[in-house]
Amino acid sequence: MSRTTGGREPLHLNAFLMSTGHHEASWRLPESPAEANADIEHYKNLARIAERGKLDSLFLADSPVLMGDPGRRPAAKLEPTVLLTALAGATRHIGLIATASTSYNEPYNLARRFASLDHVSGGRAGWNIVTTAGADAARNFGLDDTPLHRVRYRRAAEFVEVSTKLWDSWADDAVVADKERGVHALTERVRRIDHVGEFFRVEGPLNVQRPPQGYPLLVQAGSSEDGKDFAARYAEAVFTAQQTLEEGIAFYKDVKQRARLLGRDPDGVKILPGIVPVIGDTETEALELDAELDRLIVPEYAKRQLAQTLKLAPEALDLDAELPADLPGEDEIEGAKSRYTLVVELARRDRLTVRQLIGRLGGGRGHRTFAGTAEQVADTIEHWYDSGAADGFNIMPAVLPSGLEVFVDRVVPILQERGLFRTEYTGSTLRAHYGLPRPANRLFDTVGSAEGHIGVALA
Amino acid sequence: MSRTTGGREPLHLNAFLMSTGHHEASWRLPESPAEANADIEHYKNLARIAERGKLDSLFLADSPVLMGDPGRRPAAKLEPTVLLTALAGATRHIGLIATASTSYNEPYNLARRFASLDHVSGGRAGWNIVTTAGADAARNFGLDDTPLHRVRYRRAAEFVEVSTKLWDSWADDAVVADKERGVHALTERVRRIDHVGEFFRVEGPLNVQRPPQGYPLLVQAGSSEDGKDFAARYAEAVFTAQQTLEEGIAFYKDVKQRARLLGRDPDGVKILPGIVPVIGDTETEALELDAELDRLIVPEYAKRQLAQTLKLAPEALDLDAELPADLPGEDEIEGAKSRYTLVVELARRDRLTVRQLIGRLGGGRGHRTFAGTAEQVADTIEHWYDSGAADGFNIMPAVLPSGLEVFVDRVVPILQERGLFRTEYTGSTLRAHYGLPRPANRLFDTVGSAEGHIGVALA
Numbered sequence: 001m002s003r004t005t006g007g008r009e010p011l012h013l014n015a016f017l018m019s020t021g022h023h024e025a026s027w028r029l030p031e032s033p034a035e036a037n038a039d040i041e042h043y044k045n046l047a048r049i050a051e052r053g054k055l056d057s058l059f060l061a062d063s064p065v066l067m068g069d070p071g072r073r074p075a076a077k078l079e080p081t082v083l084l085t086a087l088a089g090a091t092r093h094i095g096l097i098a099t100a101s102t103s104y105n106e107p108y109n110l111a112r113r114f115a116s117l118d119h120v121s122g123g124r125a126g127w128n129i130v131t132t133a134g135a136d137a138a139r140n141f142g143l144d145d146t147p148l149h150r151v152r153y154r155r156a157a158e159f160v161e162v163s164t165k166l167w168d169s170w171a172d173d174a175v176v177a178d179k180e181r182g183v184h185a186l187t188e189r190v191r192r193i194d195h196v197g198e199f200f201r202v203e204g205p206l207n208v209q210r211p212p213q214g215y216p217l218l219v220q221a222g223s224s225e226d227g228k229d230f231a232a233r234y235a236e237a238v239f240t241a242q243q244t245l246e247e248g249i250a251f252y253k254d255v256k257q258r259a260r261l262l263g264r265d266p267d268g269v270k271i272l273p274g275i276v277p278v279i280g281d282t283e284t285e286a287l288e289l290d291a292e293l294d295r296l297i298v299p300e301y302a303k304r305q306l307a308q309t310l311k312l313a314p315e316a317l318d319l320d321a322e323l324p325a326d327l328p329g330e331d332e333i334e335g336a337k338s339r340y341t342l343v344v345e346l347a348r349r350d351r352l353t354v355r356q357l358i359g360r361l362g363g364g365r366g367h368r369t370f371a372g373t374a375e376q377v378a379d380t381i382e383h384w385y386d387s388g389a390a391d392g393f394n395i396m397p398a399v400l401p402s403g404l405e406v407f408v409d410r411v412v413p414i415l416q417e418r419g420l421f422r423t424e425y426t427g428s429t430l431r432a433h434y435g436l437p438r439p440a441n442r443l444f445d446t447v448g449s450a451e452g453h454i455g456v457a458l459a
Numbered sequence: 460m461s462r463t464t465g466g467r468e469p470l471h472l473n474a475f476l477m478s479t480g481h482h483e484a485s486w487r488l489p490e491s492p493a494e495a496n497a498d499i500e501h502y503k504n505l506a507r508i509a510e511r512g513k514l515d516s517l518f519l520a521d522s523p524v525l526m527g528d529p530g531r532r533p534a535a536k537l538e539p540t541v542l543l544t545a546l547a548g549a550t551r552h553i554g555l556i557a558t559a560s561t562s563y564n565e566p567y568n569l570a571r572r573f574a575s576l577d578h579v580s581g582g583r584a585g586w587n588i589v590t591t592a593g594a595d596a597a598r599n600f601g602l603d604d605t606p607l608h609r610v611r612y613r614r615a616a617e618f619v620e621v622s623t624k625l626w627d628s629w630a631d632d633a634v635v636a637d638k639e640r641g642v643h644a645l646t647e648r649v650r651r652i653d654h655v656g657e658f659f660r661v662e663g664p665l666n667v668q669r670p671p672q673g674y675p676l677l678v679q680a681g682s683s684e685d686g687k688d689f690a691a692r693y694a695e696a697v698f699t700a701q702q703t704l705e706e707g708i709a710f711y712k713d714v715k716q717r718a719r720l721l722g723r724d725p726d727g728v729k730i731l732p733g734i735v736p737v738i739g740d741t742e743t744e745a746l747e748l749d750a751e752l753d754r755l756i757v758p759e760y761a762k763r764q765l766a767q768t769l770k771l772a773p774e775a776l777d778l779d780a781e782l783p784a785d786l787p788g789e790d791e792i793e794g795a796k797s798r799y800t801l802v803v804e805l806a807r808r809d810r811l812t813v814r815q816l817i818g819r820l821g822g823g824r825g826h827r828t829f830a831g832t833a834e835q836v837a838d839t840i841e842h843w844y845d846s847g848a849a850d851g852f853n854i855m856p857a858v859l860p861s862g863l864e865v866f867v868d869r870v871v872p873i874l875q876e877r878g879l880f881r882t883e884y885t886g887s888t889l890r891a892h893y894g895l896p897r898p899a900n901r902l903f904d905t906v907g908s909a910e911g912h913i914g915v916a917l918a
Contacts, residue, residue, distance in 0.1 A: 027636065027643060034636035038578045038668055064567055066666040070633070070644035076668045079568075082544050082575040089548035104565065108523055108599040109538075116541040119497045139662035140567040174529070177486065177493035182757040184486060185529035203598035207525040209497055209535045298641040 010422050011385050011415070012270055012392025012434055014057045014097070014239070015050040017043065019074040021399040022276055022367075025296030027074055029399060036400075037074040043083060044090040046401055053408030054422050056433040057095030057126060058087065059219075059239070059394065064104050065137035072301035081113045088121035095430030097126035097219055097237075102159035103152050104132060104141050108202055111163040114216045115208040123212035123429035128219040129234070131156045133336040149337060153226040155199045160218070160234050162202050164442070165193040167215050169205030171444040185209075191443060214439040217430045223251065223338035224330070232258030236436050237270040239394045241342055241367045248273050248389030270391040270434055273384065274367035277377045278398050279406045286371040293398060294359045302358040309336075309343055319355045323347045367396055374410035381411075382420060469881050470844050470874070471851025471893055473516045473556070473698070473731055474509040474863060476502065478533040481735055481826075482857040484755030486533055490861060496533040502542060503549040505860055512867030513881050515892040516554030516585060517546065518678075518698070518853065523563050524596035531760035540572045547580035554889030556585035556678055556696075561618035562611050563591060563600050567661055570622040573675045574667040582671035582888035587678040588693070590615050592795040608796060612685040614658045619677070619693050621661050623901070624652040626674050628664035630903040644668075650902060673898040676889045682710065682797035683789070691717030694728055695895050698853045700801055700826045701732040707848030729850040729893055732843065733826030736836045737857050738865045745830040752857060753818045761817040768795075768802055778814045782806045826855055833869035840870075841879060 016022070019042075020032040027036070036042045050058055060080040068075050080098035088096055096117065100110055118125035131152035135145045146152070174189035193204035220227065220235035231238045232255055242248035251273075256266035278293075280286030299319060307314040311333070316324060323344065330341045347357045360369070370380055384390045397403025415421035431438060475481070478501075479491040486495070495501045509517055519539040527534050539557035547555055555576065559569055577584035590611035594604045605611070633648035652663035679686065679694035690697045691714055701707035710732075715725035737752075739745030758778060766773040770792070775783060782803065789800045806816045819828070829839055843849045856862025874880035890897060 025641075028638040028641060030638070032638075035634055035668075040579045064571070064666070066649070066664050069646065070649050071642050071646045073643055075644070076629070076666050078578060078667060079572045079575040081541060082572055082579060085541050085544040086548055086579045089545055105568065106563065106600055109564065112523070113538045113541055116538040119537060120499045120541060120545045136662070139660070141565055142660040170535070175494055179487045179489070179491075182484075182487060182755070183530050184532055185534070187528065187530045190525070190529050201598070201601040203595070205525050207523070207535050208537060209494075296641065 009435075011381070011390070011420050012237075012272060013053070013055045013412075013421065014059050014237075014272055014392065014394045015046070015055050015404060016059045016061070016239075016274065016394050016396045017046050017400065018061065018396075019077075019400070021403055022396040023293045023398040024073045024302070025293050025298075026399045028296045029293075031402060032399070035074075037076050038078060040083075040086055042401075043087060046404060047087040047091050047094065049401055049404050049408055051091045051094040053412045054425060055094060055395075055408075056392070057097050057217075057430060058084070059097040059126075059128065060084065060099060061128075062099035062101075062130070063132055063134070063137055064101055065134065065140055068305055069301050072298065072305075081117055084125075085117055085120055088117070088124060093124075093425040093428070093433075095124045095126055095217065095433055096121055097128055097217065097430075099128040099130055099221075101130050101132040101137075102156040103147060104137065105159075107159050107162035107166065107200055108204075108206070110159075111166040112206060112208050114163075115167060115206065115211045118211035118213055118216050119208065123431070125211070125213065126217035126219050126237070126430050128221055128239070129156060129160060129230075130221065133339075149224070149226060153230055156230060157233070158197045158199050162193070162195050162197070162200050164215055164439075165195055166202070166204055166206040167211055168441045168443040169193050170209045171441060172210050172214075175209055189444065193443070210441065213429050213431050214441070217434065217436065222336075223342075227338060228255055228258060231255055231269065232262055232264070235269055237272060237434060240271065240273050241338075242273040242389065243342070243346060243368055245384060245387060245389055248384060249387060252389050268436060270436075271389075272392045272394045273390050274394040274396050275377075275381070276367050276369040276396045276398055277403065277407055277411065278369060278371040279374055279377055279403070279410065280371070281373065283372050283376065286373065290369065290371040290398070297358065299355065299358060302361070303354065306343070306354065306358060306361070309340060317354045319358075320353050322351060322353060323357070367394075369398070374406070374414060377407075377411050378414040378418070381415065382418065385420065468894075470840070470849070470879050471696075471729055471731060472512070472514045472871075472880065473518050473696075473851065473853045474505070474514050475518045475520070475698075475733065475853050475855045476505050476859065477520070477855075478536075478859070480858040480862055481855040482752045483532045483761070484752050484757075485858045487755045488752075488858060491858070494533075495859075496535050497537060499542075499545055501860075502546060505863060506546040506550050506553065508860055508863050508867055510550045510553040512871045513884060514553060514854075514867075514871075515851070516556050516676075516889060517543070518556040518585075518587065519543065519558060520587075521558035521560075521589070522591055522593070522596055523560060524593065524599055527764055528760050531757065531764075540576055543584075544576055544579055547576070547583060552583075552884040552887070552892075554583045554585055554676065554892055555580055556587055556676065556889075558587040558589055558680075560589050560591040560596075561615040562606060563596065564618075566618050566621040566659055567625065567663075567665070569618075570625040571665060571667050573622075574626060574665065574670045577670035577672055577675050578667065582890070584670070584672065585676035585678050585696070585889050587680055587698070588615060588619060588689075589680065592798075608683070608685060612689055615689060616692070617656045617658050620656070621652070621654050621659050623674055623898075624654055625661070625663055625665040626670055627900045627902040628652050629668045630900060631669050631673075634668055648903065652902070669900065672888050672890050673900070676893065676895065681795075682801075686797060687714055687717060690714055690728065691721055691723070696729045696731060696893060699730065699732050700797075701848065702801070702805060702827055704843060704846060704848055707732050707843060708846060711848050727895060729895075730848075731851045731853045732849050733853040733855050734836075734840070735826050735828040735855045735857055736862065736866055736870065737828060737830040738833055738836055738862070738869065739830070740832065742831050742835065745832065749828065749830040749857070756817060758814065758817060761820070762813065765802070765813065765817060765820070768799060776813050778817075779812050781810060781812060782816070826853075828857070833865070833873060836866075836870050837873040837877070840874065841877065844879065
């Protein structure tokens, strides 16, 4: 039953964790720990706050490269599967979504790590599948430049196919541990995958038994045309940046429709726009906090990054003028297409100077910053939800931990009162939180299928 | 101060964890949990027992392939960096050594994972560097067969060079978090590595700041000529299989001498032979337990694996005859050379039938099984230590957790009484436990060196 019918299915909330917060200047506040980005106790605290709020999941963005200027903000990041494994031990219920690149990993290794995280966490792993734009990342892996956008997405699709086959290479009933007969796993219930494709040849089977969730939750966050096609085909949750309600509704309809055309149940793809809540006791107080953060931005850093996104030299940007008129179209960009378009459209629509644009991007990097009271934030969430722009929200607090604490302690109770959000966890897995089924095993749908099975058949 | 001078420096003890134990039939005992290999509570229990015994470290072997027949024994394995991250949260002192392959990983990704584990664990990470033999592993990564032994070792050496450069790409003092000036890290203290070699081009810098230990402890376990050369150059601890005291002394001298010839302090390379202790109240009870385990071996499985190691068809082996006479020499083997030689020499030396050889290998896969009382095991350890065959031991209990519990509760106190082993942890890092120094940063030995630095220099 889709919530677009007007019913009151609970919405979904994800906590997007990032060192001292999503505002680039958040680390300069007195409250912020100096080395939050490598401080496991800081992250454990965040995870426990989110779990106290009964949130569906935690999420870590990632790229295998030092992103941006390390002078500007905490730029180093612990590897997400490692950090989320550590957080699994500090929590009991909340889901754990790690970003990992299909361009710079091998399917066997990555499928195994996610299977391991799913086992260790009792079925709480999710994978945000990214193709990783940018020549700087490519140069950490022996390449001169990023592979073409379409090629990256073709590789991503094959990567997911291989991964799901590997997770399916053990039937759910493979391990019998028959001590009497001396048979640990039924060899006919473990099989090679013998994958041969454009990018990968992988024999299998995986060396980890099938994950508790079957597959980790599959998440996607690119909003280009290729990205939306990919989401419609594979994603079960989509993180997206939408600045206006109208754009949010259009995106929501677009992805659901693409999924429908591929024969999928559109309810099986949850859409979660990002929101950067800046919460005060009054709206004025919230706006003041937001302005204080913007005043802490160092413009030299931000201008340089904006120039990179726009493929310009930093000198081509004037802090007190609008963007140059002759920018390339999205189709000429081989990097992060949807990011590029979002920035350009935001600047053009609101006729922002570079300095103003930097302020807008500094808070949520293009996600919707909303400064107001807890009631106002809850109203916005409800309005977007009821308008068919969202199945839930990706919560990106400007400052951590305080912004997450305020959200959990003040906004969540309002959503619970309105019947929009759970008051207790009712399931034990990430899939259960999102109301998504455990996938069937595609390699063992017929019981006793012995093709490609491995090992010795004992008498 | 070498312990070969007769002094009583403490010895080192590592707990080699493996599902239900190192004896292949251990899972068939009534006490063994059915799915121990994916059971995080089982592993947390093992880690806590080892820490109760004040052991230096835990260790997990690994290969990115399903090893052996999943019918025979628990063959699936959680990925070690994930599993050890989970164990970091369940312990406070003990070191955590994960095996990872240089043939089937990218240095940027792996260096980052180990740096992350070192941060998360407060300086307790170790990396057992392996090159991964075997065509079956190769076929999970798009190759038809394993790369040549020498090529694998050349790649391993370059992999370690790249990894250490990446760990050095942040000076220890790079992060200043100067909130007043708005400078998080000093950009001139973070730099590219611009590595260009035979196997890798990696620009850097790493996106994780320098690990608490500088580098994770570097461990190695191959005993071929290439393996010993590699150990002498890079390893700080060596796990090795030695069947007799004489062989153990020869190996110990050989590796220390190779290290000396390379200008290294031989005390900086700790040698830890494996021992499979089977402990009883009396020697008779211990031997009976050992025999009981051997009776539980299913010979069909073991014969098939032995045939694989020897590059023979299973039919070429007769359970009640010795090995065939015309086996190839080690130089003709491209796989696990030292493993091959160990098995052949063991069989020839003791004139074992295939059935007897299977029994010997079933316990410790070529490591020294020692059945006796706790006192006898302690005597053996002391004798090997005093004879210059070991700086410590890699403890491989035949059955887990019971074998580790008995070792910790009965053998460790004897070693402590004799002044051979610590009674409390005195340091907080894995390097401290092994008495090894924190490596200096090779890229920032001259303060203020700005070559290759990244980011914006603020006025």
